[in-house]
Amino acid sequence: MTICSIPVHARIESLNWENQFFAVNSGILRFDDGAPLLAEQHLDPYSRIQAKIPTQQTALLDGLQLFGFKLVEGEVDLAMTVGMQNAAPSVQLATSVDIPVLRDLAAKIFTQSRFRTPWYQPGDSGRFYAQWVENAVLGSFDHECLLLKDAGVIQGFVSMRQLNEREARIGLLAGRGVGAQLMDAARFWCQLRGLQILRVATQISNTAALRRYIQSGATIESTAFWLYR
Ligand SMILES: CC(=O)SCCNC(=O)CCNC(=O)[C@H](O)C(C)(C)COP(=O)(O)OP(=O)(O)OC[C@H]1O[C@@H](n2cnc3c(N)ncnc32)[C@H](O)[C@@H]1OP(=O)(O)O
Numbered sequence: 326m327t328i329c330s331i332p333v334h335a336r337i338e339s340l341n342w343e344n345q346f347f348a349v350n351s352g353i354l355r356f357d358d359g360a361p362l363l364a365e366q367h368l369d370p371y372s373r374i375q376a377k378i379p380t381q382q383t384a385l386l387d388g389l390q391l392f393g394f395k396l397v398e399g400e401v402d403l404a405m406t407v408g409m410q411n412a413a414p415s416v417q418l419a420t421s422v423d424i425p426v427l428r429d430l431a432a433k434i435f436t437q438s439r440f441r442t443p444w445y446q447p448g449d450s451g452r453f454y455a456q457w458v459e460n461a462v463l464g465s466f467d468h469e470c471l472l473l474k475d476a477g478v479i480q481g482f483v484s485m486r487q488l489n490e491r492e493a494r495i496g497l498l499a500g501r502g503v504g505a506q507l508m509d510a511a512r513f514w515c516q517l518r519g520l521q522i523l524r525v526a527t528q529i530s531n532t533a534a535l536r537r538y539i540q541s542g543a544t545i546e547s548t549a550f551w552l553y554r
């Protein structure tokens with residue numbers, strides 16, 4: 326077999342938020358035919374470089390592997406139309422009082438993650454989703470976090486981000502056995518804002534989440550591989 330280089334045109338964007346949060350020096354490849362040809366000396370200054378590639382771009386997959394990139398995760402991106410006939414669910418808006426419980430839940434429940442060992446430190450992934458849900462409650466990343474409670478106890482949560490005047494994206498969604506209600510709540514949140522498309526992404530291995538999103542009316546829009554070096 327002859328191994329020859331496969332041209333990859335990309336620039337590197339520093340992942341400033343992640344670098345501060347994880348105390349690393351990481352960047353992400355942004356692919357662009359007008360960008361310079363990728364070379365080792367562009368990658369070397371970083372302790373970690375991430376790349377997210379559409380799964381159908383097998384030439385890119387081969388090219389990045391020649392630079393030493395390794396497969397870390399697969400991601401499925403789904404979307405659904407919101408419609409106008411959604412019933413109001415019995416959810417509450419999370420407030421700062423809910424943060425400690427939500428942080429604890431989020432740190433434990435998202436077991437599949439691209440922020441996993443050996444690429445990140447043990448505990449980094451849990452700490453990341455805990456921060457994500459806290460920032461959703463505070464409206465500093467996702468915009469709001471909706472809670473499903475039973476007798477005052479949180480059964481599930483879903484964080485929501487409005488992307489533009491038509492679309493929203495679910496940030497984090499969790500609650501064993503209450504996925505359908507959480508999806509209904511997400512859809513209603515969109516309807517209230519006049520949004521038409523609801524997007525959601527999950528890890529390719531998360532079959533429970535994939536089943537839930539599809540049963541709730543979503544269809545697969547795209548799939549991607551995460552590679553790191
Ligand atoms: C946008 C995102 O945040 S993507 C990440 C989605 N969230 C998570 O993965 C958090 C953990 N999972 C959950 O909170 C829920 O399982 C959801 C929201 C994904 C789906 O909820 P529901 O549709 O109500 O399904 P339910 O929780 O009953 O799970 C379906 C089945 O998968 C199983 N299952 C769910 N998660 C897992 C898991 N991580 N490992 C093994 N089995 C699991 C459940 O036990 C259940 O099995 P059963 O039917 O034999 O009882």
Ligand SMILES: Cc1cn([C@H]2C[C@H](O)[C@@H](COP(=O)(O)OP(=O)(O)O[C@H]3O[C@H](C)[C@H](N)[C@H](O)[C@H]3O)O2)c(=O)[nH]c1=O
Nearest residue numbers: 342343435438439456457460466495496497526527528
């Ligand atoms: C909390 C927070 C995060 N960020 C930054 C940090 C990252 O660069 C991105 C989020 O990256 P994303 O690819 O979305 O992360 P995940 O792969 O973990 O997410 C997927 O899986 C989750 C379980 C969930 N389903 C999610 O919807 C998926 O996308 O954002 C930031 O800049 N500021 C913040 O406050």
